Amino acid sequence: MTAETRQPARGTRIPDAADEQETARRVRLLFERVVPRYDLLNHLLSFQLDRWWRKRTAQRLRETLRRPGALALDLCCGTGDLLRALLAEGASAVVGADFCHPMLVAARRKTARHPSVRLVEADALQLPFPAGLFDAVTSAFGFRNLANYRCGLAEMFRVLRPGGVAAILELSQPRHSLLARLYGFYSRRILPRVGGLVSGCAEAYAYLPQSVRNFLTAEQLASEMAQAGFRPVDFERLTGGIVALHLGWKPA
Ligand SMILES: C[S@@+](CC[C@H](N)C(=O)[O-])C[C@H]1O[C@@H](n2cnc3c(N)ncnc32)[C@H](O)[C@@H]1O
Numbered sequence: 001m002t003a004e005t006r007q008p009a010r011g012t013r014i015p016d017a018a019d020e021q022e023t024a025r026r027v028r029l030l031f032e033r034v035v036p037r038y039d040l041l042n043h044l045l046s047f048q049l050d051r052w053w054r055k056r057t058a059q060r061l062r063e064t065l066r067r068p069g070a071l072a073l074d075l076c077c078g079t080g081d082l083l084r085a086l087l088a089e090g091a092s093a094v095v096g097a098d099f100c101h102p103m104l105v106a107a108r109r110k111t112a113r114h115p116s117v118r119l120v121e122a123d124a125l126q127l128p129f130p131a132g133l134f135d136a137v138t139s140a141f142g143f144r145n146l147a148n149y150r151c152g153l154a155e156m157f158r159v160l161r162p163g164g165v166a167a168i169l170e171l172s173q174p175r176h177s178l179l180a181r182l183y184g185f186y187s188r189r190i191l192p193r194v195g196g197l198v199s200g201c202a203e204a205y206a207y208l209p210q211s212v213r214n215f216l217t218a219e220q221l222a223s224e225m226a227q228a229g230f231r232p233v234d235f236e237r238l239t240g241g242i243v244a245l246h247l248g249w250k251p252a
Contacts, residue, residue: 132161
């Protein structure tokens with residue numbers, strides 16, 4: 001496909017947000033409001049599967065993470081659970097970036113005994129890092145929230161060194177029709193109520209299933225990654241497709 005025939009860039013949507021800047025600002029405010037109960041709700045609403053999904057992501061990167069001197073960047077790091085999974089797989093130097101300050105405060109608390117973890121307040125669409133700095137760039141449940149997916153991929157690609165790998169773990173759509181129906185019921189009816197009640201922010205947990213519905217299919221994300229320059233691009237569906245893990249390499 002040529003640049004001229006490509007679809008306009010997609011990104012997350014917030015009702016009434018006029019443009020990408022406004023969308024990003026509203027997303028940040030939503031996350032600020034859920035920080036105190038964020039981890040609890042993640043584990044509760046995913047029946048603890050979120051831990052396994054992040055572990056699987058880190059495992060797929062093990063070889064890269066264990067290379068001497070390897071540096072990894074976790075984008076949209078939130079409270080730092082993927083950072084901890086990367087460390088558990090043998091990463092020695094990791095940087096976590098997020099544009100929500102209270103999330104970084106929580107991440108600092110949880111990674112306090114790892115002096116090699118650096119935390120940076122930064123927008124994933126405008127990273128304050130030079131090109132080619134990182135051996136691995138990851139994002140768990142963060143990429144879907146970007147106001148411009150194409151721009152997010154371009155930034156991931158830019159900050160990776162040639163030969164480096166990007167990993168995107170995201171909520172997706174189950175393929176089996178029965179599971180899709182069950183999951184649809186759960187994510188429309190149960191998840192927003194429980195999330196709203198426990199977090200005290202109904203808006204954030206109404207946004208969550210909407211953002212998943214609005215997100216790219218696994219095939220579309222793979223295609224966007226290829227268009228951003230990643231070669232090869234590979235993805236696996238986890239837990240019946242509720243989650244997809246995409247890997248893409250920046251050609252050496
Ligand atoms: C659902 S949380 C995921 C957090 C964490 N990665 C995890 O696995 O639990 C999404 C995170 O993405 C962050 N985020 C969303 N858009 C961002 C952007 N443009 N730049 C940086 N962080 C962003 C939010 O502040 C939030 O902490």
